[in-house]
Each structure stands twice: as C-alpha cells, then as structure tokens.
Amino acid sequence: MRPSDQYHKWIEWSDEDGGYLGRCPDVITGIYGSDPITLYKELCQVVDEVLTALQTSGRGLPQPKTRPMQEVA
Numbered sequence: 001m002r003p004s005d006q007y008h009k010w011i012e013w014s015d016e017d018g019g020y021l022g023r024c025p026d027v028i029t030g031i032y033g034s035d036p037i038t039l040y041k042e043l044c045q046v047v048d049e050v051l052t053a054l055q056t057s058g059r060g061l062p063q064p065k066t067r068p069m070q071e072v073a
Helices: 036-056
Strands: 010-014 019-024 028-033
Touching: 010 036, 019 036, 028 036
Parallel strands: none
Antiparallel strands: 010 019, 019 028
16 A cells, blocks of 8 residues: 555535646645546556655655545435
C-alpha cells in the first residue's frame, strides 16, 4: 500500500468554475481540470508528490481525517 492510499480523494463538478475539481483535503486544497479521468490521475500524482516531499524533508505525514460516508444509517 502506498502512503497516499490512506487519503480520501475525489473529483466533483463545479458550476462556479465550469470544470472539475480534484480534492484531497487532508493533503492539498485541490486542483482543477476539464476531464475527470485525467484529473483523477493528476490528483493522485500530486498527492504522491506532496507526501514524498513531506517525508523527504523529515516532516510527518498528515493524519487522514476525511472519510467517505462511513456511518450512514
């Protein structure tokens, strides 16, 4: 398992921006794109790069807090 696998990532449409937003709030604010599939690949790559930079600099990884609907009744 890669370190980035523990962080929730998703793509959503933004009417305001007229495109897709890729989000991973435990690691980055987000990225923007016009194709959701390409954007998800880019999001995963950016998250991997940020986590690698954090590890390389000796800083710890952020605690994963964002979880998809775990407790839906």
